[in-house]
Amino acid sequence: MVTSALGPRVLLRRLREVMAEPETAQKRLDKIVVLIAANMVAEVCSIYVMRPGQVLELYSTEGLKREAVHLSKLNVGEGLVGTIAGEAQLLNLADAQAHPAFKYLPETGEEAYHSFLGVPILRNGIVIGVLVVQNRTRRHYTDEEEEALQTTAMVLAEIIASGGLTDVARDVAADISHVRSHHVKGDALADGIALGHVVLHEPRVVVENLIAENIPKEKLRLDGAIEQLRAQIDELIDGTDTRGGEYSEVLETFRMFAHDRGWVNKLRETVETGLTAEAAVERVQSDNRARMMRTPDPYLRERMHDLDDLANRLLRILTGQIATASRGDLPQNAIVVARNMGPAELLDYDRTKLRGVILEEAGHGSHVAIVARALGIPAMGQSEGIIDVVDTGTPIILDGTVGEVYVRPSPEIEKAYADKARFNARRQAQFAALRDTPAITRDGVKIDLGINAGLLVDLPHLRDSGAEGIGLFRTELQFMMAQHFPRLDTQVRHYRGILAAANERPVTFRTLDIGADKLLPYLRQVKEDNPAMGWRAIRMALDRPALLRLQLRALLKAGAGQTLRVMFPMIAEVHEFVTAKAMIEDEKRYLKKHGHKIPAKLEVGAMIEVPALVWQLDQLLPELDFVSIGSNDLVQFLYASDRGNPRLAHRYDPLSPAVLKTIRAIVLAGQKHGVHVNLCGEMAGRPIEAMALIGLGLTSISMAPAAIGPVKTMILSADRVKLWEFMEPLLARPDHSLRETLSSYAKSAGIRLI
Incomplete structure (x- = not known):
């Protein structure tokens, strides 16, 4: 396969044009696979979307049999598409049918195609689908072709997540909710039950401009932001007494990552595919997260947090967005999620709307836990990995009595906790009756x-x-x-x-x-x-x-x-x-x-x-x-x-x-x-x-x-x-x-x- 002379930049612009057309979601997807196939000079292009139960459903295709759309399904880990979703890594095969994970789906008619390139569609490191191109000729796709398809998948993820495909966005939102349902255990810091939606204490930076108009200009923006990031970290270290201790090690880790040539080169290469500097940072970090979230090594998982922090700092420089949320302007039924925070930071939040606090690192004796108990705010600490599975607005239930959190709970769990909250209210009424005793x-x-x-x-x-x-x-x-x-x-x-x-x-x-x-x-x-x-x-x-x-x-x-x-x-x-x-x-x-x-x-x-x-x-x-x-x-x-x-x-x-x-x-x-x-x-x-x-x-x-x-x-x-x-x-x-x-x-x- 030889990529079109028009290149990925033209494809990205055409994708945006398609999204602006007054079409149904299915017709938009059908046009997108045609565009990708033409641009990549592929005989097949298919989009699989994650559905409830971790099932990948064929949503649109160019080249396979049309009747297979919405009929062909694979579980995560099943077949080549399921393998990509399960491992969050691309597959580049000269003869797909010779791969041990290959599964023949007779309704698709794909037996005629041998070359196979599939990439995960990632959103914040979570797989929400798979994008595939295929050709009859047996050959490995080039590094440039892999990069082009990954870039396209990243933009497709942003389009879906932002609601650009209205009908599919609703389905995918439900699918992500199911895929990302989590039960997280931790330490009960302050009693009480809270049902609400997540507000991130340090929210992720929102990248709105994805497609570059001027690649040399974007490379200059990226280089300037990296230099600014390095200067900030150098100033932080030089202005602090860091003689020994963990604090010094943390700062030196940031400095090491900020000067890492491999990371910086990957960012520059991604900009060259047609993305803006900030979109390139987001894509590289999403790829890193998808890889590192699947490793059992706690040291490597901790490095993921370091890279997250570094990428967020760089994104804030590029976008000019502030580092913390506006704490006085909370939505109703807000549950704040943070790695950690001080007691004064908790006091910044509007307590008439704050329903609970979930912290990755704080223990029962921390001052923020003491303040939460004093304010009567349900709280949980030692909630390892909670930040990795939520975004601002995520539905969540916090049980501060036993130290459990349900992310995107099922209707059954939500009903059970609503009943439990009513029971607690009755118990509080019993306590209130003892007020003057x-x-x-x-x-x-x-x-x-x-x-x-x-x-x-x-x-x-x-x-x-x-x-x-x-x-x-x-x-x-x-x-x-x-x-x-x-x-x-x-x-x-x-x-x-x-x-x-x-x-x-x-x-x-x-x-x-x-x-x-x-x-x-x-x-x-x-x-x-x-x-x-x-x-x-x-x-x-x-x-x-x-x-x-x-x-x-x-x-x-x-x-x-x-x-x-x-x-x-x-x-x-x-x-x-x-x-x-x-x-x-x-x-x-x-x-x-x-x-x-x-x-x-x-x-x-x-x-x-x-x-x-x-x-x-x-x-x-x-x-x-x-x-x-x-x-x-x-x-x-x-x-x-x-x-x-x-x-x-x-x-x-x-x-x-x-x-x-x-x-x-x-x-x-x-x-x-x-x-x-x-x-x-x-x-x-x-x-x-x-x-x-x-x-x-x-x-x-x-x-x-x-x-x-x-x-x-x-x-x-x-x-x-x-x-x-x-x-x-x-x-x-x-x-x-x-x-x-x-x-x-x-x-x-x-x-x-x-």
Whole structure:
């Protein structure tokens, strides 16, 4: 076969002309196969489309028998066409009938043809069809002919996916939905069920202009964009402290790929086939994805993500499209999908439309997971590969209770989950009925239940949940959402609004806990190898006293004439607390001196989250009014286990004897010194963990608002004295976890763990 002198560029333009004609979808396809056959000097051209059940159906042909259209079908993996679809790779055969995968379909009349060239029709690396040309003469097609057919297939995929073939587009959309139906399992980060449509946190770049008008100009555009990409990556590396560590390796990987000659040469060759620079990038990356998605090697699959990132950066340069979605303009019932994100990024989204969050990498203890639970947004993490199988607008169901996602669910699954969502709504109604019921155990012990919050809009949860106060108010969220450090009057208004909305219920303000993964865009910070144990929270505040003094002054002014509770995070030694407490006294004197009213009552406390502080309680507790156990950091520091590391997410259990004995020691120290002890970590929000905490002697815990109902239900069915009698000997065990033992006890004792 010899390609036409007109070449693929003319074919691409003719395809566009055909699509603009007022014809039925079938007639358009019939014209397309004629055009391709003529341009490629082929005696046969056929288009197969993926149908439900992973069946490839002959949709149009030039050269085979017309009566075979819509009759001839092959399963994926069956015959030559099925082999191409299954492997997402082309087949170039001089004698097709001699190939072991060849399957004779008598209705087609293809026995007269020997030469065979077939390529997959790919959309984002997913096979949606197969394009084939055939000739009678036995010969291998040239590299140029392979390239021409692949380019044509890429444009055909874009035409179908964009709706250019209206009737077929509906069928193919349904087919892709079936082919790409997926059930993805991960970690349940925040309870709840969400039915909606995907919004990609980092959406794929939309390529609208596919066909080049001026190939030399497109090559110059591509070369310029590649140079710009390389400069961006060089600037990123050169402007960052990258001495060792994974971060450095990631950046160097980007640099390596950006300078890879094979990749760049492939892009330039693809432009020469008649595509624009951006279409060439998309086609090369789609080919790479199709290949790498089918490899079992996790290292190669991870490189696919690297190449995706690199290609998207290059596409954004070429198209001028922004990197992130407009988060304030969400569609209804949006479910955001991302590799990972910070807590402030989640807060950017319109919560009236946001129904759920799915993350590839985040673990249960990550701050974005904590924020999702605080907001009552169903969330799932460790969702490996989810980004590979969705696009913006993809129908999706998220079960944040068990950690499962259904991509393009069947009607049966959708109905089942709609019923489940209604059941959950009824269960929430039952919890709501307990709103005004005190949380008192069966043996008469009152348990104070508070919520964790971080923004003024969280305050309705205080009323709706029936909580008795805010056990932890994260003041840093206001700072993370701001474009610059909030001024004194701005902070005062914010804190006054919180106290007013709490309506005399107690609010415990935690001073700024920034650093680690909670960064302020306007505050320069040096990269640290271990940020969770680095310059953060009270350490930063004491080194930058002006920031802490400004916040303390704002809190004191906001609490004028009222009860104000302030606690300092990340205290590691008594001296740090004493120093911070002295700043409060200085600010009180300053305000009095200048005629300002101060709080009628001031209570100052500390968070116990650094294990070293457990051995200083006899010195610390006489200095303060209350303590709050931050179980998230306390557990990770006890085990030297990064709570955000997916490999360690399930390695250590907070219901281990070591953790429970530590919490028991803090409770006993509080009783000894007459100091109130609260726990505000994630342990408090899960009924079985909350049960253990109450057994240990805690009478005050705070949690995400959505957890109040299940935890209160547990408390009302528990007997604390009997619970402790059961638990006390368990603490001496060398067990990895007491979870199953406690769960069995709850069942036998009639304690409701919902």
